[in-house]
Amino acid sequence: MMKNNRMIPLLCTLFFLGSAFLPLVQGASFSFVLDFSATTKEQRISEESVVLPSSFSWRDINGVDFTTPIRNQTPYPSCESFALTAAVETMVQYKVGFPFNCDLSEAHLFFFSGGNIIWGSYPENDTKFLKDYGIPDEACWPYPKDKYQYPLNTTAPDWQNRTVKITNWSYIPADPVAIKTALLTNGPVPSYFLVYDDFVYFKKGIYQHRWGNTRGAHYMAIVGYNDDPGYWIVKNSWGTKFQEDGWVNIKYGECGIGTINFYLTGVYGKFPIVYVDDDNTAGPWNGTKEYPYLTIHDALNNVYDGYTIYVMNGTYMEHVIIDKRITLMGENKNITIIDGEGIDDVVTLSVPDVKISGFTVQNSGTQSLNAGIKTLSLNSNATIENNILIHNAIGLFLNYGYAPSWNIVRNNTILNNVKGIYTHWANNGEITGNTIIQNEENGLEMECSKYSVIKGNIIRDNGGYGIYLRGESDQNTITGGNSIQDNAVGVKISESDGNKISRNNFIGNLQHATFYNSFLTNWKRNYWDDRMVLFPEIIYGSIGKREFSWMNVDWYPLWKP
Incomplete structure (x- = not known):
């Protein structure tokens, strides 16, 4: 995390003296001489020749974000390893040509380069290790959650066959022009920063030190800048609960940012990505x-x-069973097709933390629980986005995802299935931005599924219910402009309590909404195209075994969709 203040004079002295011999740190197997002449002639030429724009960020290269997600270095003082790894991951993704969730092992880099769980390590040790040995993928040594879970033999025995290396490294002068040039021509810049109390509590805006004592030295990755009004765009490694979801803007020169900087060049080696092409019939296949x-x-x-x-x-023409925590990415969702040929499930997720995007998944078997994509893992944490699910018994079947499962279903087109999405014991889901249309029965059916958010979807022309909550599907939120249109019934809630239905558009359904034995439903500020002017909207339903007529009320419906 942060370094003890007693290290700051040592780091600064080493930086400005130019050549010093670093002592071995605990667990390290090598030492080396700092070479400040490594700021190369080529780098100086690039500084003179590059025209610097007023702003730049690796989070937005022509609309593409080449950075990787925010990580959390807790419980170790391993900020140098995280800052350097963040830079390497972005450089790898840019070299591949697209972001693919590159995830390299900070734990391996930290401990194998001599990291100490009490005070951390030297960034120079990490950079030399990156050059000489490289950093393997995260699965080689997943980052520990417990402080003392760190015996040095926990890395995979074949790690040396799985590494990404750099060709060289050097320092970047403490000069904003040099740092900006490095950002534009090479990649993110790991940089020193002195943490004060107020930084820990800072949330939004541009950070400037205002109050508090120093807490220690820290390293983060500079990924961009903006000259108006003048700040660095920085990736921290404290998780998403700090600053702006883990990202922070820091004023130029504030708290030492940009005084000690690292320039990494030439990523190469075993990138954690493989390719598939059905045109490669002759081989070889590696x-x-x-x-x-x-x-x-x-x-x-x-x-x-x-x-x-x-x-x-x-x-x-495959039945894909995913038994590893991987990302499955298609080149183009319209013409990258997985076809089940009318048999069983097409894609099955048997482990958590799988991401699928960019496919048409079609032609499952015809039995009632066959699906285009099916999850079969507790706490599944699946991400299903930007796919087309068509001609299946169930387009997407989220099965057995107990809290905290957090399945994310986003920006998919789900059409011409018997059922669009069916969730069973799948809690805490986010179903957002999907187009769920022309399914034979229900668009979205949730059974025993709680605490989910259904937001911003188009749910239209389904033969049964647009949305059907049943069997204790409690405390879900249906909000944010869902367009529930031209279904037989827009929404039905059956034996499910405490749901919130707000700010949706009910248009052209044969029946907009109904309920059975469901209590504490909050209908609020929806648009109903059959609403009588100046009156609230009445939602008719029934309660009890004898189904006595009952009603709910949306007291303040919207005037316009």
Whole structure:
């Protein structure tokens, strides 16, 4: 995390003296001489020749974010390893040509380069290790959650065959122009920063030190800048609860930011991504872009947790069982097709933390619980986004995702299935921005599924219910402009309590909404196209075994959709 203040004079002295011999740190197997002449002639030339824009960020390169998600270095003082790894991950993704959730092992870099759980390590040790040995993928040594869970033999025995290396490293002068040039021409810049009390509590805006005592030295990755009004865009490593979801803007020169900076060059080695192409019928097949695997099944047999499988355009007649925590990414959702040929489930997720995007998934079996995509893992944490699910018994079946499962279903088109989405014991989901249309029965059916958010979806032309909550599907929130249109019934709530239905558009349904034995439902500020002017909207339903007529009320419906 942060370093003890007694290290700051040592770091600064080493930096300004120019050449010093670093002592070995605990667990390190090497030492080296700092070489400040490593600011190369080529780097100086690039500084003179590059025209600097007024702003730049690796989070937005022509609309593409090449950075990786915010990590959390707790419980170790391993900020240098996290800052350097953040830079390498972005450089890898940029070299590949697209972001693919590159995830490298900070724990391996920290401990193998001599990291100490009491005071941390030297960034120079990490950079030398990156050059000489490299950093493997996260699955090689997942970052520990407990402070004393760190015996040095916990890394995978084949780690040396799984590493990403850099060709060289150097310092960048404490000069904003040099740092900006490095950002534009190379990648993120790991940089020193002195933490004060107020930084820990800072949330939004541009950070300037105002109050409090020093807490210690820290390293973060500068990923961009903005000259108006003048700040660095910085990736921290304290998780998403600090600053702005883990990102922070820091005024130029504030608290030493930009005084000690590292320039990493030339990432190469075993990137955690493999390729699949059904056109490569002749082989060879090693998963590289030049020689991709022929099938998704072959790729799954040759990857580790945390890898990405990138599937080229084509039609793959497979039943894919994903038993590793990977990202499955299609080249183009319209023409990258996984076809189940009318048999069983097409794609099955048997482990948590799987991400699927960029596919058409079609033609499952016809039995009632066959699905295009099905989850079969407790606490599944699946992310299903930007897919087309078509001609299946169930487009997407989220099954057994107990709290805190947090399945994310986002920006998919789910059409012409018997059921669009069916969730069973799948809590805490986020179902947002999907188009769920023309399914034979229900668009979205939730059974025994709680605490989910259904937001911003188009749910239209479904033969049964647009949204159907049943069997103790309690405390869900249906909000944010869902367009519930031209279904047989817009929303039905059955034996499910405490749900909130607000700010949705009910248009053209044969019946907009109804309920059975469901209590404490909050209908609020929805648009109803059959509303009588100046009157609230009455939602008719029934309660009790004999189904006595009852009603709910949306007291303040919207005038316009």
